[in-house]
Amino acid sequence: MSTTTEPKHRLPQFISPRSTTEQPLSYLTAERGIRSWLFTLDHKRIGVMYLIGILTSFLMGGVMALLVRTELLTPGPTIMDADTYNHMFTLHGAIMTFLFIIPSIPAALGNFVLPLMIGAKDVAFPRMNLASLYLWVFGAVFLVAAMGLNGLDTGWTFYTPYSTTTNSSVISATMGVFILGFSSIFTGINFIATVHTMRPKGMTWFRMPLFLWSLYATAIIQVLATPVLGITLMLLIAERVAGIGIFDPALGGDPVLYQHFFWFYSHPAVYIMILPAMGIISELISTFSRTRIFGYRFLCYSSVAIALLGFLVWGHHMFTSESAMAAVIFSALTFSVSIPSGIKIFNWLATLYKGSISLTTPMCFALSFIVLFAFGGLTGLFLGALATDVHLHDTYFVVAHFHYVMMGGTLMAFIGGLFYWWPKMFGKMYNEFWGRMSCLGIFVGFNWTFFPQFLLGTKGMARRYYNYKPEFQGLHVVSTLGAFVLGVGLVICAAVLVHSLFRGRKAPPNPWGVATMEWETTSPPPVHNFEDTPKVTDPYDLEGFVLNETSGNYERRPAGITSSQKPSEVKA
Amino acid sequence: MIAEASSATQAPSRFRAHHFETAEQQYAASKLGMWLFLVTEVLFFGGLFVAYAVFRTLHPEVFMNSAQLLDTRLGAINTVILLFSSLTMAWAVRCSQLGQQRGLVICLSLTIFAAIVFLGIKGVEYSHKWHEGHLWASQYSSGDAASVGGFDRAGTFFSIYFAMTGLHAIHIVAGIAAIGWVLMRSLRGDFGPNYFTPVDTVGLYWHLVDLVWIFLFPLLYLIG
Numbered sequence: 001m002s003t004t005t006e007p008k009h010r011l012p013q014f015i016s017p018r019s020t021t022e023q024p025l026s027y028l029t030a031e032r033g034i035r036s037w038l039f040t041l042d043h044k045r046i047g048v049m050y051l052i053g054i055l056t057s058f059l060m061g062g063v064m065a066l067l068v069r070t071e072l073l074t075p076g077p078t079i080m081d082a083d084t085y086n087h088m089f090t091l092h093g094a095i096m097t098f099l100f101i102i103p104s105i106p107a108a109l110g111n112f113v114l115p116l117m118i119g120a121k122d123v124a125f126p127r128m129n130l131a132s133l134y135l136w137v138f139g140a141v142f143l144v145a146a147m148g149l150n151g152l153d154t155g156w157t158f159y160t161p162y163s164t165t166t167n168s169s170v171i172s173a174t175m176g177v178f179i180l181g182f183s184s185i186f187t188g189i190n191f192i193a194t195v196h197t198m199r200p201k202g203m204t205w206f207r208m209p210l211f212l213w214s215l216y217a218t219a220i221i222q223v224l225a226t227p228v229l230g231i232t233l234m235l236l237i238a239e240r241v242a243g244i245g246i247f248d249p250a251l252g253g254d255p256v257l258y259q260h261f262f263w264f265y266s267h268p269a270v271y272i273m274i275l276p277a278m279g280i281i282s283e284l285i286s287t288f289s290r291t292r293i294f295g296y297r298f299l300c301y302s303s304v305a306i307a308l309l310g311f312l313v314w315g316h317h318m319f320t321s322e323s324a325m326a327a328v329i330f331s332a333l334t335f336s337v338s339i340p341s342g343i344k345i346f347n348w349l350a351t352l353y354k355g356s357i358s359l360t361t362p363m364c365f366a367l368s369f370i371v372l373f374a375f376g377g378l379t380g381l382f383l384g385a386l387a388t389d390v391h392l393h394d395t396y397f398v399v400a401h402f403h404y405v406m407m408g409g410t411l412m413a414f415i416g417g418l419f420y421w422w423p424k425m426f427g428k429m430y431n432e433f434w435g436r437m438s439c440l441g442i443f444v445g446f447n448w449t450f451f452p453q454f455l456l457g458t459k460g461m462a463r464r465y466y467n468y469k470p471e472f473q474g475l476h477v478v479s480t481l482g483a484f485v486l487g488v489g490l491v492i493c494a495a496v497l498v499h500s501l502f503r504g505r506k507a508p509p510n511p512w513g514v515a516t517m518e519w520e521t522t523s524p525p526p527v528h529n530f531e532d533t534p535k536v537t538d539p540y541d542l543e544g545f546v547l548n549e550t551s552g553n554y555e556r557r558p559a560g561i562t563s564s565q566k567p568s569e570v571k572a
Numbered sequence: 573m574i575a576e577a578s579s580a581t582q583a584p585s586r587f588r589a590h591h592f593e594t595a596e597q598q599y600a601a602s603k604l605g606m607w608l609f610l611v612t613e614v615l616f617f618g619g620l621f622v623a624y625a626v627f628r629t630l631h632p633e634v635f636m637n638s639a640q641l642l643d644t645r646l647g648a649i650n651t652v653i654l655l656f657s658s659l660t661m662a663w664a665v666r667c668s669q670l671g672q673q674r675g676l677v678i679c680l681s682l683t684i685f686a687a688i689v690f691l692g693i694k695g696v697e698y699s700h701k702w703h704e705g706h707l708w709a710s711q712y713s714s715g716d717a718a719s720v721g722g723f724d725r726a727g728t729f730f731s732i733y734f735a736m737t738g739l740h741a742i743h744i745v746a747g748i749a750a751i752g753w754v755l756m757r758s759l760r761g762d763f764g765p766n767y768f769t770p771v772d773t774v775g776l777y778w779h780l781v782d783l784v785w786i787f788l789f790p791l792l793y794l795i796g
Contacts, residue, residue: 115591120591121590121591122590122591123591124601124605125601125605126589126591128605185612188608189605189608189609189612190605192604192608193601193604193605193608194601196600196601196604197597197600197601197604198591198592198597198601223608223611223612224611224612224615225615226612227612227613227615227616227618227619228615228616228618228619230616231616231617231618231619231620231739232619234739235619235620235623235735238735242708242710242711243708243709243710243711244708244709244710244731244734244735245708245709245710245727245728245731246623246627246709246728246731246732246735248709251709251710251727251728252709252725252727252728253709253728254626257623257626261619261622528590
């Protein structure tokens with residue numbers, strides 16, 4: 001903003017005075033008042049506002065998940081009628097997918113970190129960045145408005161012909177998703193243009209931190225896939241409003257064509273969700289093993305490979321409604337995605353090998369990610385194989401599989417990344433013990449909830465059903481209990497982060513001893529990110545930093561001293 | 573293009589945003605951003621082209637027969653008008669690079685004029701279709717093609733016709749708004765050899781809108 005502000009060392013209300021007495025003006029304190037937030041062009045403030053928005057959505061979707069699980073405690077009605085149940089699981093899915101997971105890492109963490117990582121002052125198009133935030137808000141309003149109108153009971157996939165005949169608020173919801181798509185496209189265009197044109201001299205493609213590679217690969221998918229969802233939803237709205245007969249079989253249309261269109265976006269979209277998560281994991285594993293990342297180039301190439309292969313597998317969502325030949329081809333292509341995914345897992349494991357591992361909270365989440373993602377990925381192979389998919393499709397096995405990948409994968413990485421960059425974002429250290437406890441709670445609760453669903457699926461329990469046979473009840477009860485444990489873990493996690501804002505130790509510039517550029521500036525950074533333009537260095541030169549025991553900050557090892565002094569473990 | 577990009581280096585600082593090191597960097601970023609946006613536009617229209625391909629493959633005879641109901645003469649006139657507007661738009665970019673203030677304003681005005689004439693002719697075509705009942709699937713009410721199973725297959729062709737040309741018309745309207753904005757700024761004297769990014773990027777968008785029509789015209793009008 002162009003308004004001149006005299007440097008008054010006033011504090012935002014949520015930071016306690018004792019820790020910020022000598023703080024230089026940060027992006028949080030430089031300007032005050034609600035207008036300075038709503039009209040900001042600062043990528044860091046936009047990232048923080050995105051963070052608040054998506055965490056609110058996550059809370060909403062999470063409460064719905066708990067209600068759905070509670071309903072499933074018994075066959076038949078438990079706490080809601082069948083119609084409410086249909087609305088509830090639909091909105092859980094739609095909110096979690098479109099409002100939470102897709103924007104979570106790129107729009108919130110990526111927005112904050114990407115310009116800092118390349119030593120820039122902002123993204124290439126700051127106004128478009130703010131526009132994407134407002135589009136997100138409008139999209140969210142339309143999507144959530146469906147709840148207040150006639151609800152939404154189509155499932156998050158809006159399959160025709162049901163979505164063109166139901167009397168629930170499909171138009172409001174799809175309009176919301178259409179707008180959210182533009183928000184996602186704007187973020188993608190911004191990130192690609194920023195990475196291409198704003199890298200500093202000396203940061204070649206293969207000297208970029210891996211998180212940037214993964215955000216770049218994600219942005220490619222956002223730009224290429226999202227418009228197809230846009231036109232699909234426009235046609236769906238036209239079908240409902242005017243009856244254009246593209247998808248409606250009663251007018252000569254083809255409902256399976258809708259599925260092809262929808263999954264041409266929505267399958268690549270699962271890579272929009274997981275790729276940035278993999279980028280975070282690469283940073284975390286390397287940092288907290290205090291070793292150079294293993295197989296850097298392979299990790300770069302595998303991100304791009306996943307982004308491109310992801311476009312060729314949409315047909316595996318229609319194995320039962322397409323030709324046998326198409327199904328075989330899509331099955332083979334689906335298997336090919338496991339190669340770059342496997343490369344990533346093995347490179348992370350090789351990085352851990354003989355590393356000096358410190359089990360900080362972000363590292364606990366990163367290790368959980370590897371376990372859960374491996375589970376999710378391997379069970380995906382059962383669904384990609386035609387013979388087993390006939391038995392497993394549309395059962396709880398599918399539900400468990402994508403929750404292992406999306407929640408055990410993306411959510412774990414998101415929370416890990418949130419803890420990792422939290423000191424940089426808000427200048428506060430969180431409580432390490434309770435951070436680890438929250439990870440334990442989430443890990444245990446997660447497996448408790450979703451592992452039984454694999455068993456339910458193999459026994460034939462169909463997804464999205466309100467009622468079920470009595471023999472399924474035992475596993476449903478186990479799963480529901482786990483969901484509440486998971487909820488408790490997430491509440492602890494939120495409490496740890498909120499507590500740190502008020503009572504947390506002041507964060508040093510580089511609490512983890514990382515060589516990527518965002519740690520060269522103060523925590524939190526000043527408005528223009530860096531007091532002096534940082535020098536481009538090797539992003540994985542972890543050896544070059546030593547811990548200053550008194551300040552808790554890692555400092556560059558003075559030239560000439562090459563001691564193999566081990567950095568002591570970060571204290572809680 | 574390289575000479576032009578480097579001439580942007582001496583741009584007046586009032587149009588360089590604070591976060592760019594040089595005006596050249598800003599120009600490169602804007603240009604790339606617009607190209608990426610055009611990629612999304614291609615994919616946006618791409619969905620409709622796929623729908624066209626699917627239904628034409630399934631019912632080639634319906635498409636052949638229905639296409640004859642379109643007015644090829646009006647379509648051809650519109651094609652010429654859009655090609656002319658592409659010329660004036662490209663000329664406008666050149667004028668801004670050479671600092672020819674009057675030429676820039678004239679070319680942009682001509683482009684907007686051509687776009688409005690295009691929409692007018694499109695409107696005439698739409699009203700003909702309306703009166704003849706050549707409408708989308710659920711509203712199709714003409715005895716021209718054989719009726720099968722309670723609905724008329726020709727309606728599918730017209731659904732696709734209206735979806736594609738309608739979406740294209742919306743893009744023309746957006747183009748008029750964007751060129752109008754550039755015209756306002758050029759009346760203010762914002763553009764010259766040192767700074768012409770908006771003229772250039774809006775020009776790119778306009779060429780894409782033309783290009784889409786270049787595909788729509790033969791696929792819809794000339795297949796009969």
